[in-house]
Amino acid sequence: MLEKNLIGGNWVGGAQALEIRNPSDLSDVIATYGLAGKGEVEAAFAAARKAQPAWGRATLEQRSLVLEAIARGIFDNKDRLAQILAREGGKTVPDALGEVMRAGHIARFFAGEALRMPGEKLGSVRPNVDVEITRDPVGIVGLITPWNFPVATPMWKIAPALAFGNGVVWKPSEKTPGISVAIAEIVAASSIPAGVFNLLIGAGPDVGAAVIANADAISFTGSSTTGRRIAVACAERLIRCQMEMGGKNPLVVLDDADLELAADIAVNGAFFQQGQRCTASSRLIVTNGIHDAFVKACAERIAKLRVGHALKADTQIGPVIDDTQFRKNLGYIDIAKGENARLATGGEALELETKGYYLAPTLFADTTNAMRINREEVFGPVATVIRVADYEEALAVANDTEYGLSAGVCTTSMKHARHFQRNVEAGMTMLNLPTAGVDYHTPFGGRKASSYGPREQGRYAVEFYTQIKTSYLLA
Numbered sequence: 001m002l003e004k005n006l007i008g009g010n011w012v013g014g015a016q017a018l019e020i021r022n023p024s025d026l027s028d029v030i031a032t033y034g035l036a037g038k039g040e041v042e043a044a045f046a047a048a049r050k051a052q053p054a055w056g057r058a059t060l061e062q063r064s065l066v067l068e069a070i071a072r073g074i075f076d077n078k079d080r081l082a083q084i085l086a087r088e089g090g091k092t093v094p095d096a097l098g099e100v101m102r103a104g105h106i107a108r109f110f111a112g113e114a115l116r117m118p119g120e121k122l123g124s125v126r127p128n129v130d131v132e133i134t135r136d137p138v139g140i141v142g143l144i145t146p147w148n149f150p151v152a153t154p155m156w157k158i159a160p161a162l163a164f165g166n167g168v169v170w171k172p173s174e175k176t177p178g179i180s181v182a183i184a185e186i187v188a189a190s191s192i193p194a195g196v197f198n199l200l201i202g203a204g205p206d207v208g209a210a211v212i213a214n215a216d217a218i219s220f221t222g223s224s225t226t227g228r229r230i231a232v233a234c235a236e237r238l239i240r241c242q243m244e245m246g247g248k249n250p251l252v253v254l255d256d257a258d259l260e261l262a263a264d265i266a267v268n269g270a271f272f273q274q275g276q277r278c279t280a281s282s283r284l285i286v287t288n289g290i291h292d293a294f295v296k297a298c299a300e301r302i303a304k305l306r307v308g309h310a311l312k313a314d315t316q317i318g319p320v321i322d323d324t325q326f327r328k329n330l331g332y333i334d335i336a337k338g339e340n341a342r343l344a345t346g347g348e349a350l351e352l353e354t355k356g357y358y359l360a361p362t363l364f365a366d367t368t369n370a371m372r373i374n375r376e377e378v379f380g381p382v383a384t385v386i387r388v389a390d391y392e393e394a395l396a397v398a399n400d401t402e403y404g405l406s407a408g409v410c411t412t413s414m415k416h417a418r419h420f421q422r423n424v425e426a427g428m429t430m431l432n433l434p435t436a437g438v439d440y441h442t443p444f445g446g447r448k449a450s451s452y453g454p455r456e457q458g459r460y461a462v463e464f465y466t467q468i469k470t471s472y473l474l475a
């Protein structure tokens with residue numbers, strides 16, 4: 001059993017064994033981990049509390065250099081990390097490599113941000129008084145992260161947390177411990193003082209809950225159900241929280257769209273990375289004039305997608321992460337069929353050379369926005385088409401959802417593009433681009449049930465990871 005929890009600079013084990021298998025090949029047992037329990041959580045927070053004050057007082061350059069070393073460690077190990085991620089998480093190697101590179105760029109970006117700690121000097125309404133606005137670290141930040149982007153998502157929390165002087169206790173999803181340990185090894189090798197950064201491999205309901213009970217702030221990415229529960233627990237403790245949750249992201253395709261481009265964008269946004277993206281285009285909202293040609297063009301492209309073992313060179317769509325997601329996706333396919341959605345393509349589990357969690361990318365047409373398949377997050381390679389009469393109806397349908405993460409429009413009309421950008425109820429909008437796939441230096445997040453709390457990423461991250469102090473000084 002591997003001893004892979006990082007506490008106070010030491011690698012330690014845990015009592016309960018967790019066996020991880022390759023979702024592309026269930027006969028491939030990757031490793032067995034010793035899961036952390038409440039004792040390890042307490043030890044991690046004790047270590048972080050001891051180490052954080054000095055880290056919070058470290059020079060900006062010291063912190064920047066640590067971030068730079070983390071970035072270098074990620075770039076230097078990119079191929080090894082991509083292989084681990086592909087084997088454990090079912091991502092194709094190019095997708096895995098893309099994610100690893102993104103994490104490296106995020107760490108490098110925050111090496112710069114560490115040097116640009118913002119502050120402000122204001123005049124006072126009183127004579128001979130100066131006012132300074134400065135920022136302090138929040139303290140010990142608990143990071144709870146999911147399995148679908150197990151490198152980039154943690155890094156867009158770890159990097160700003162460290163850059164702005166916080167201690168970190170990170171609880172990744174227990175579905176992807178191997179890649180989490182590999183990232184933690186790189187952080188630990190960066191000359192970061194022992195105890196500032198800690199990793200706990202453990203289950204959400206016990207270790208995650210214990211992290212929430214001990215942290216000064218929580219940054220979470222995952223489902224809206226879990227996010228809601230965590231936000232309530234944080235409110236009870238009066239600690240700040242930042243929640244990135246689900247999506248039911250609309251891609252609107254208008255009559256004047258470039259058909260080939262729109263179909264490419266839809267297939268990319270809906271099915272790549274098995275649709276396991278909070279930004280996935282799960283609702284394709286298409287106006288009458290282009291509808292039939294669009295559905296045909298998408299179905300042709302989807303039928304040609306190569307589903308297979310994530311480590312095989314020509315695979316475009318890998319397996320879904322585990323048995324729970326596999327069954328959940330199949331369950332939603334049954335629900336859609338039961339709602340009389342028309343199966344345009346896919347709709348079944350696939351048996352390939354190796355036994356894994358393979359699903360045929362699935363497109364339903366003739367759906368309505370009231371159907372469950374269009375209201376609940378599936379989080380798999382399943383998308384729907386909703387036919388609408390015109391742009392106005394398309395926008396209304398796009399906004400008729402409890403979520404508001406990402407929203408796209410395919411059109412050649414500047415008028416509609418600008419109107420959509422201004423009026424769609426989403427945190428991120430895309431014009432003639434997939435709803436998924438974002439830059440690493442810009443704010444990431446949504447509205448409604450998709451996000452809660454300050455934005456992540458880019459220079460906006462400083463809002464969550466620092467607290468403001470206003471100082472009055474008699475001159």
Ligand SMILES: NC(=O)C1=CN([C@@H]2O[C@H](COP(=O)(O)OP(=O)(O)OC[C@H]3O[C@@H](n4cnc5c(N)ncnc54)[C@H](OP(=O)(O)O)[C@@H]3O)[C@@H](O)[C@H]2O)C=CC1
Pocket residue numbers: 144145146147148171172173174175202203204205206207208209221222223224226227229230244245246247277278325328377378379
């Ligand atoms: N929008 C997004 O980015 C994501 C959305 N999802 C959605 O969530 C569904 C379920 O996936 P799942 O992995 O279970 O997502 P969860 O939201 O349950 O898990 C996300 C993270 O929260 C942890 N966690 C779970 N329960 C608790 C808790 N009570 N207290 C503290 N931490 C907790 C998990 O730990 P652990 O995994 O170890 O239990 C994981 O680290 C998917 O089908 C999908 O719809 C999932 C992942 C990302």
Ligand SMILES: O=C(O)CCC(=O)C(=O)O
Pocket residue numbers: 148149153221276277278279435436437438
């Ligand atoms: O679309 C992206 O690039 C990011 C998606 C994401 O962060 C997520 O699915 O959790």
